[in-house]
Amino acid sequence: MVKVLKHYINGNWAESSDSEKMDIINPATREVIARAPKGTREETEEAIKIAKTTFESGVWSCQSPQERAAVLLQIADKLQENVDVLTDLEVENNGKTRREAQSDAEEAAATFRYYASLLNMPKGQVYEASDDMQTLIVKEPMGVAGLIVPWNFPLLMSVWKIAPALAAGNSILLKPAEITPLTAVKVFELMDQTDLPKGAANLILGTGSVVGQTIAESHDVDVVSFTGSTEVGRRIMQAATGNLKKVSLELGGKSPNIIFDDADLETAVDYALFGIFMGSGQVCSSGSRVLVQEGIYDTFVERYVEKAKGIRVGPGNDEHSQMGAIVSEKHFESILDYIRIGKEEGATLALGGNRIEKNGLEKGFFIEPTVFTHVTSDMRIVREEIFGPVVAIQKFKDEEEAIKIANDTDFGLAGAVFSTDQNKAMRVIKKVRAGITWVNAYHLTNVQAPWGGYKQSGIGRSLSTYGLEEYQETKQININLDPKPIHWFE
Structure with a gap:
C-alpha cells in the first residue's frame, strides 16, 4: 500500500x-x-x-x-x-x-x-x-x-x-x-x-x-x-x-584529492575510490578530482581502474551491493549528459560511462563507476559539479603545480593530500583552499568537527x-x- x-x-x-x-x-x-x-x-x-x-x-x-x-x-x-x-x-x-x-x-x-x-x-x-x-x-x-x-x-x-x-x-x-x-x-x-x-x-x-x-x-x-x-x-x-x-x-564542491609519488599506493587508491564512489558520488565533499603526480600517474590509473571494475553496483537492500542507485531520473540523465560532454571534450574514458541494464538493474537508475583520465583544467567535467559516480584523474609535476590545480576552482568544500612525507603533506594541505581536509584519508569526519566550505x-x-x-x-x-x-x- x-x-x-x-x-x-x-x-x-x-x-x-x-x-x-x-x-x-x-x-x-x-x-x-x-x-x-x-x-x-x-x-x-x-x-x-x-x-x-x-x-x-x-x-x-x-x-x-x-x-x-x-x-x-x-x-x-x-x-x-x-x-x-x-x-x-x-x-x-x-x-x-x-x-x-x-x-x-x-x-x-x-x-x-x-x-x-x-x-x-x-x-x-x-x-x-x-x-x-x-x-x-x-x-x-x-x-x-x-x-x-x-x-x-x-x-x-x-x-x-x-x-x-x-x-x-x-x-x-x-x-x-x-x-x-x-x-x-x-x-x-x-x-x-x-x-x-x-x-x-x-x-x-x-x-x-x-x-x-x-x-x-x-x-x-x-x-x-x-x-x-x-x-x-x-x-x-x-x-x-x-x-x-x-x-x-x-x-557544492569539486574537491581535489592530491596524490604524490611517495604516497602508499594501495592506501591512496583505496581512499580515492571511497572518496568518489561512496554514495554513488552524490556527496558534496566527494573527491571528484584526483590529482596524481606524473611519476606514478600511469601505475595509479591502472590500479585504480582495476579496483573500480570490481565495485558491485545494485539495489541498496542487497547486502552484496557496494554502490547504489542514482536518486532520480532527472539527476540520472544529468550525469549521463556530463559523461557525454567529457568524451566530446577529449578526455579519455578509462572505465564505465554507461547505464547498467542487466541483472534486473534496468528497472532502476544505475550508472557504472566512471573514470576519465588525461583531463585538463578547462574541461567542464573538471570544473563543474557532476554529483555522481564520475571521477577525473589529472596529472601534475610538483607541489607548486598541485596546489595551483587544486585551487583552480570556484568551490572550496573539501580536499586531501596523500604522501608519506608528513612535512610535505602539511605544507600542501595548509595551502588547499577548502574547509574540510584530510591527510592520508578521505571522507572520515565526526560531529565534533565543523563542516563547511570556502568560496562558493x-x-x-x-x-x-x-x-x-x-x-x-x-x-x-x-x-x-x-x-x-x-x-x-x-
Whole structure:
C-alpha cells in the first residue's frame, strides 16, 4: 500500500489544502512508494506563524539547558531504537546501500546526544570592564529557524540542522527535499513521542520554489539554513535579504584529492575510490578530482581502474551491493549528459560511462563507476559539479603545480593530500583552499568537527560548537556594580 504523507504543524499531522500529490519513487525500481503533498505558500506561512508563537511563548525557548538536553536525549533514544526502520526508509527512498544508510541512522542518534552534552557544559564569558562595571557575554536563541535539506543525505542533513537548532532553544520549520521526505517524516513521528512542546518543531513537505522560497523570504524567520546546490544557495541568500536574516549555506564542491609519488599506493587508491564512489558520488565533499603526480600517474590509473571494475553496483537492500542507485531520473540523465560532454571534450574514458541494464538493474537508475583520465583544467567535467559516480584523474609535476590545480576552482568544500612525507603533506594541505581536509584519508569526519566550505561552497558551519552558534545570538549584558548618578552634564 502506498503511504500518503502529511505535514506536521503544531503537533498535529495535517492534510494539505492542495489536493495535488507528488509521487515518491524508489530509484532502484522506479516504483511509487509514497505520495506527498505539495505544500502551499499559505500553509508554510501558517507553520512559520505557529513556530514564532511557540518561540515567543517560552515553552521551549525559556526551558533550562538541562531541560532541553533531556528532551534531546529522548529523541536520540527514539532514533536509536528505530535505526533499522530509518535504514530501510533511507535505502528505499534514496537508493543508497544499506551499509551507508545504517551508518547515517546511527550517526543521527549520536548527533542529538552530542548537542545534549553541549548544553550541560559551561558557556559564556565574563569581563571586568572596570572596578564598577562587569560585562557578561551570553548566547540566546534566534527565534524561528527555517531548515532546508537536500536529497543526498535526507536523514543525516535533517538531524544536522534539527539538533543544534532545537538545542539552542529555537522553534523550527523543516522542509525536506521533495523527492526524499520519508526519513524526515519518520523523525517527526518519533519526536512526537517525546516531551518536545507542540509547535517547537514543524514540517512542511513540498517544492523548493514554493515552500523553500517562502521560508527564505519570510520576515518571521530569523535564520535559514540550507544545504544544496550553489545555484539555489544564491537564490536563498537573495530572498533572505528582506529582513536581513542570518543565512547558513552548505553548497557544492569539486574537491581535489592530491596524490604524490611517495604516497602508499594501495592506501591512496583505496581512499580515492571511497572518496568518489561512496554514495554513488552524490556527496558534496566527494573527491571528484584526483590529482596524481606524473611519476606514478600511469601505475595509479591502472590500479585504480582495476579496483573500480570490481565495485558491485545494485539495489541498496542487497547486502552484496557496494554502490547504489542514482536518486532520480532527472539527476540520472544529468550525469549521463556530463559523461557525454567529457568524451566530446577529449578526455579519455578509462572505465564505465554507461547505464547498467542487466541483472534486473534496468528497472532502476544505475550508472557504472566512471573514470576519465588525461583531463585538463578547462574541461567542464573538471570544473563543474557532476554529483555522481564520475571521477577525473589529472596529472601534475610538483607541489607548486598541485596546489595551483587544486585551487583552480570556484568551490572550496573539501580536499586531501596523500604522501608519506608528513612535512610535505602539511605544507600542501595548509595551502588547499577548502574547509574540510584530510591527510592520508578521505571522507572520515565526526560531529565534533565543523563542516563547511570556502568560496562558493558556502557560508557558515554545521556540526561542532560552531554548528550550535549558527542558531544563536550573542548578547552583552553590562552590570553597574556601584549604581549612582553619572553627572555627565554637570
